[in-house]
Structure formats: C-alpha cells, structure tokens
Amino acid sequence: MIKPIMANPQLLFSSEKQVSIQNIDDHIFRSNNVFVSILREDLLHKEVSGNKFRKLKYNLIEAQEQRKDTLLTYGGAFSNHIAATAKAGQICGFKTIGIIRGEELGIDLTKTLQQNATLRLAYDCGMRFYFVSRSDYRLKNSTSFRESLKQKFGDFYEIPEGGTNHLAVKGCAEILNENTAEYDYIMCPVGTGGTIAGLIEGSLSHQKVIGFPALKGEFLSSEIENFTSKNNWELNKNYHFEGYAKVNSDLIAFINSFKKARNIQLDPIYTGKMMYGLTDLISNAFFSENTRILAVHTGGLQGISGINYRLKKSGKSTIKV
Structure with missing residues (x-):
C-alpha cells in the first residue's frame, strides 16, 4: 500500500x-x-526569499512527485539555504533535516540557538539538526557519508548545499x-x-x-x-x-x-x-x-x-x- x-x-x-x-x-x-x-x-x-524561492520550487515539486515527506539538505551556521528550506518545509508540510557544518554548535544547542538567528528560525520551523565536524562535512558527497545518512534518517529527498x-x-x-x-x-x-x-x-x-x-x-x-x-x-x-x-x-x-x-x-x-x-x-x-x-x-x-x-x-x- x-x-x-x-x-x-x-x-x-x-x-x-x-x-x-x-x-x-x-x-x-x-x-x-x-x-x-x-x-x-x-x-x-519574507523568509523563502529571492533565489532560494526559485531554487526550491521545482525541487519541492519533485519531492512531492517522488512521494517523499522529508527534505534533507546541508549548510553552515548562517546559511540562507538552511533557513529557507526549513521555512518552505514548514509551509508545505515536509519534515526537514539540516546537516550543519560545525559539531561544536551541537554541544549546547540552547546556547547556539540564542546566539544564531538563522538556526533559531530553522529550529522554530521544525528542522531537525545533525551537526558534523568540518572534516566529515567535506565528505558529504561521498557514498559512505550518504549511506550513513540513510541509515540514520531513513527515506528522504536530498537537496544539495546551497540548493544548486x-x-x-x-x-x-x-x-x-x-x-x-x-x-x-x-x-x-x-x-x-x-x-x-x-x-x-x-x-x-x-x-x-x-x-x-x-x-x-x-x-x-x-x-x-x-x-x-x-x-x-x-x-x-x-x-x-x-x-x-x-x-x-x-x-x-x-x-x-x-x-x-x-x-x-x-x-x-x-x-x-x-x-x-x-x-x-x-x-x-x-x-x-x-x-x-x-x-x-x-x-x-x-x-x-x-x-x-x-x-x-x-x-x-x-x-x-
């Protein structure tokens, strides 16, 4: 079914x-x-502005056509793309996962969110974060890294860093x-x-x-x-x-x-x-x-x-x- x-x-x-x-x-x-x-x-x-609106448009339509209910994407601590994807996901009914560069940001998430308006917006929109080291982040396009994400998060629609x-x-x-x-x-x-x-x-x-x-x-x-x-x-x-x-x-x-x-x-x-x-x-x-x-x-x-x-x-x- x-x-x-x-x-x-x-x-x-x-x-x-x-x-x-x-x-x-x-x-x-x-x-x-x-x-x-x-x-x-x-x-x-207001939140999904400019080129992020344009980049997400056909990706979200494709995710719907593939019957995916979760979006997974990548970015740094102040990424416009992370914020826009989280907000677009909230509006459209997708769950969202952000693979965030910088494992230190996840040590005290409450403090991070107090100091970082970008991640706070994404978090408030329901995005789930996975903080990784900068060395691991550089491996994000490798087969082993992507397989580990599938094992951790299950089925998702992947959007590249920056949405491109x-x-x-x-x-x-x-x-x-x-x-x-x-x-x-x-x-x-x-x-x-x-x-x-x-x-x-x-x-x-x-x-x-x-x-x-x-x-x-x-x-x-x-x-x-x-x-x-x-x-x-x-x-x-x-x-x-x-x-x-x-x-x-x-x-x-x-x-x-x-x-x-x-x-x-x-x-x-x-x-x-x-x-x-x-x-x-x-x-x-x-x-x-x-x-x-x-x-x-x-x-x-x-x-x-x-x-x-x-x-x-x-x-x-x-x-x-």
Whole structure:
C-alpha cells in the first residue's frame, strides 16, 4: 500500500508573483550615462526569499512527485539555504533535516540557538539538526557519508548545499522574462553557481550576465558550465572581500549608505558585494554609455543578524536594518 503524503508545494508556490523592478538614481551612474535597475527578488517571500524561492520550487515539486515527506539538505551556521528550506518545509508540510557544518554548535544547542538567528528560525520551523565536524562535512558527497545518512534518517529527498542542481537552475531561469528583455547586462551575486546558471539559461542573445562571487576559489566556472553551454557570461572575482562572509568597514558603510539613500536593504554576503562591485565598475567606466543594467537582488537578508553579531563582538560598526 502506498502511503499518503500530505506535503503540498503549492501552499507556497501558488503565491508566486511578478516582482518589481526599481530604477536606481545615482550621481555615479548619471555621470557615466549608465542606467541601473534592481530586480526585487527579495520581495518574493519574507523568509523563502529571492533565489532560494526559485531554487526550491521545482525541487519541492519533485519531492512531492517522488512521494517523499522529508527534505534533507546541508549548510553552515548562517546559511540562507538552511533557513529557507526549513521555512518552505514548514509551509508545505515536509519534515526537514539540516546537516550543519560545525559539531561544536551541537554541544549546547540552547546556547547556539540564542546566539544564531538563522538556526533559531530553522529550529522554530521544525528542522531537525545533525551537526558534523568540518572534516566529515567535506565528505558529504561521498557514498559512505550518504549511506550513513540513510541509515540514520531513513527515506528522504536530498537537496544539495546551497540548493544548486538542475531543478534549481530551471527555477532560476524563470527570474528573467519579457519585463527584463530591454537590459544589456544582468548582474547577480554568486554562491554555489545555481542562480547565475539559471540566469544565463534565461538570458537573451543580446544580454551578458556578470556574476560577483561571494567567496574565493577557481571552482565556480566549472560548476556553472555543468548547467549551461552558453558563453555570454563572466565572473568578476575582485569583490569577494577576502572570502565568504568576510566584510570590512568600506562594505558596511556602502550597505548603510545604500539603504539610507534608497530604502533598499542589501546583505553583506551576497548583494552588498555585488552592488559595491557594480558601482565601482561604473565609476571606472567599465560600461559603454547608455548601457542598461539589471542587478538581481537575491534576498538573503536573514544573514545580516549573524554578521552583525560578529561585528558587535569585535566592537565594529554594524549594518543598519
């Protein structure tokens, strides 16, 4: 007898709406005769926002079609993907399991949840955590590690770290549509490469996609090439600020100034670095006059609290929210 499954992705994705495009007025942009707009993907959903909404869409539909009632995925302590998967699972009726990098976080879970808003959100949404050492986490794609998870948790639908797979790319391709056809360049932050791969797939022949990696490393290009055969894209690796979740006073000041001037919140891990890099490129005449640029706001705002916690501990200025 086939067991009934109550999970229903439509409880979340039926609310999908057309997001707004906001024009950005800036003296640097005006003086270089460049037009910049921001696609407000961050407004898709409060907790399952931006690219996470897009990446999860077809994965959750596939999980339902496979009659799975449990989602299992991976991430660090401040992962947007972990938080979004937990919330999406709660809304749609899936049980969720998070394989979390850092076994020390599980020693005193109560203390961890008090200090970490990301894991607290996921926990409150019903996610079950399995904390592993960083050395074991690096083995997460091995057959032995996955077999151990099956023995421990039973049957589940697996979603990769960051949510990137071919179904995620399919969802991210839907970010672009007839309303974005007029733009010459599409800008986006890059984590695991799924979002930019989707944007490349959804882009038109006259458009070029530029990604701003949030972390160091030369592996991203090959990861992106796994999901697209198009060549109308490039990665600008000059604005990662020394690595994933690394920030400095210049970036914090830029994010705060941007918010004050335009009432648009950027996050310090992804969108802040993208907009900082884009502004710097324009100020150095990287783009031809009359170029139309669309920057994709991929959400991720829940991660601000984790960065601010670290900044406060070190006595540094924080991000205003």
